[in-house]
Amino acid sequence: PQPVYLSDYQPPAYLVTHTELTFDLDPAATRVKARLQIERHPSADSQAPLVLNGEHLTLISLAIDGSPLADAAYQLTDEVLHIADVPETFMLESEVELAPSSNTALEGLYQSNGMYCTQCEAEGFRRITYYPDRPDVMATFKVTVIGNATSEPVLLANGNPVDQGALENGRHFATWEDPHPKPCYLFALVAGNLHKVEDSFETVSGRNVTLQLWVEQENLDKTEHAMASLKRAMAWDEQTYGREYDLDLFMIVAVNDFNMGAMENKGLNIFNSAAVLTHPNTATDAAFQNVEGIVAHEYFHNWSGNRVTCRDWFQLSLKEGFTVFRDQCFSADTNSAPVKRIQDVSFFRTAQFAEDAGPTAHPIRPDHFIEITNFYTLTIYEKGAEVVRMLRNLLGWEDFRRGSDLYFERFDGQAVTIEDFVGCMAEVSDVDLSQFMRWYSQAGTPEIDAHGEYDYAHGEYHLTLRQRTPATPGQSDKLPLHIPVRMGLVGTKSGQDLTLTLLGEKLGNDAVIHLTEDEQTFVFTDVAEAPVPSLLRDFSAPVKLHFPYSREDLAFLLTHDSDGFNRWDAGQRLAMLALDDLIAAHRNGVEKVMDSRVVEAFRTLLTSAMSDKAVLAEMLTLPSEAYIAEQQPIVDVDAIHAAREFVRQSLAVALRDEFVAVYKANQSDEPYAPTPEQIAQRSLKNVALTYLMAIEDEEGITFCETQFAAEHNMTDVRHALTLLVHSDRDDIASPALKAFGEKWAHDPLVMDQWFTIQVSRPQPDVLERVQYLMQHPAFSIKNPNKVRALVGAFAQNRINFHRLDGKGYALLADVVIELNRLNPEIAARLVTPLTRWQRFDEERQQLMRDELVRIKQEPLSSNVFEVVEKALA
Ligand code: B3K
């Protein structure tokens, strides 16, 4: 497979202005008729051939302006249809045949649980009909779907329903029209035995929009939260961005087999059932919050993505980074802003930093790719969102909003680039963003080495920041970035933020300084007392910041920093220092000693009546093994696990009574609601329980058993079951696990959780469990959720996946090889942990590479090929 380059971009030679499609559905032989109104692009050569994409299609007929094309008039390959000679404007008619039931890749038109559905982004539409499958070709669509009246009573497509009726032989049809020109990646069709929940939303201009959620009958009671989230998101986008919905109907459909979370098809969002269905008895708080965020994200795409779309797929972060930023702010406004930020950053620093440090590191705007599906990454999405957040912070909200308004107004109905977006921001604010643009082209995580000195004699604080971005594949030399560092100086006597005075200018207690060169020293004057600097507040830039804080400094910031995010981060840094010592002790075979300062810091947290329980729960949570690993030059899997367990157990022994008290104080019989208050209380209670179970405290075990048996809500049930299964008390855990599995055998989303709980336990029997569970009737290799819940979760179980006999790696490679044939997109994602081999000891490196080499010997999809090739380069 050959890479595509951004620098090779050419506008399309032919545009499609209107598209009419007729689907005659059949599992093995669906017929698709297309009528495309085509125009030559004004700048194209009159001799330009028409080149259409098409894959896995059988061509039945082809005509231009009503005349069938002779065989010699066109050329057909596995990937394109090439017509040498076409008029300036014409109607192209084609008919193709395809087989949805054997489409296991879940791209294009496929069947899920017997229901027909589509996934076209990025390049799936070419599996539906011959078409210029690129986002800069935008057409209005009229779609007729013909299906079986009994097995497919519901026939949906984008836009508004315009016609429907009965046909011969038990068939019926529905016709839909979408008046908004769109790229074909936003096309969608759904047909099946679906049931709807309906509601409505009155827009700010007084239009009434019908909202429909389509699900299988047994899921009708799991739609309430998604519908409520949708309405909140619609109102938020009006209030916050001035964006109103633009059709009279908005539909969401839940399907079981889906590669990603969801898809923003115009007026007809298709969702992975895991990203939309919730019920207090079946979904955890985390799932409720995830659903809220994804429903909002897809809805927000209606403007940031659909009305204004991407010129080409290199611009993917234009819509994804901006939309993730929008959904993050929505969730922060709806729930607890500091907790949302802590959770997002904690995930980002673990997973995106790892991506940036690995062989598939790429800029937010890549300059080439083999398979675009491989670029739906944490870098494009989450780092892209961080860069938009920095823009908001650089401009201030008001100018940012004016820039956003200008962007939507100027480019409505167009397919544009990242320059167009950033250009609007620069235009309205007069901020020079030219250096800032490097964030889009340079891969890798910038690191800032900071140090500071207090000059008592002059009352000055000198802060020196030095930046460097490590080399990444294909980019050895990096230029300095424009890094906004939000900061304060916290007085060690007063415990208060001191006024920041820089070059004679008073900046207030909290300010942004701009690091633009390799190294800069900032001299703060009129600093009346020795301060501890609080740097990168609210994680103001996606960088690694190193500052030689003492443990006393960190304990001080933990209680005094006015920035909630940095208070949490001070706790994480303090824990990391203790963990580093313990990791070293483990490696050197020295006795482990717990740092009493960490214990005292936790005691203070537990006993000070901190009002925000959700933040407190985050502060009591130690950095994950994955995050700790990110901080180590060479990952020592066993030492990290042992050190973290030692800290957990030491804290549990020292603070046992405090944890019991917190657990008891946060019990509640209130009926379940996914409110921030309830979620906070449950998370604090469950964190306390986690510590008690780290030492298998008898009272803790009783709490777990009672909480599991009470069946009050899935958050509590799942947490109690997880703690039992992850303990050594198999006598209690096994019957509970069995009962849970039997009770929920009919519910695939709960069975996903049942799989994950078992394969994430630390005991060494996990590999055998995975093998055993892959034979379980509830497992299917063809269902991405099942693969993620079982095999994906196993690969996150660090001590078991990285077993020294290499069997964990071999298991993953076996599944990747099988999935490479069935579903290349999922296979290429699943292989990720093996690609990070450089981070481990030599023995594991060799074992991981051996598996990558074994995979590479297979006939590979372009997806898996691209990833494995980079990993072995
Ligand atoms: N835009 C979709 C991504 C689908 C890509 C699948 N290969 C989901 C989202 O970001 O909203």
Ligand code: ZN
């Ligand atoms: Zn998106």
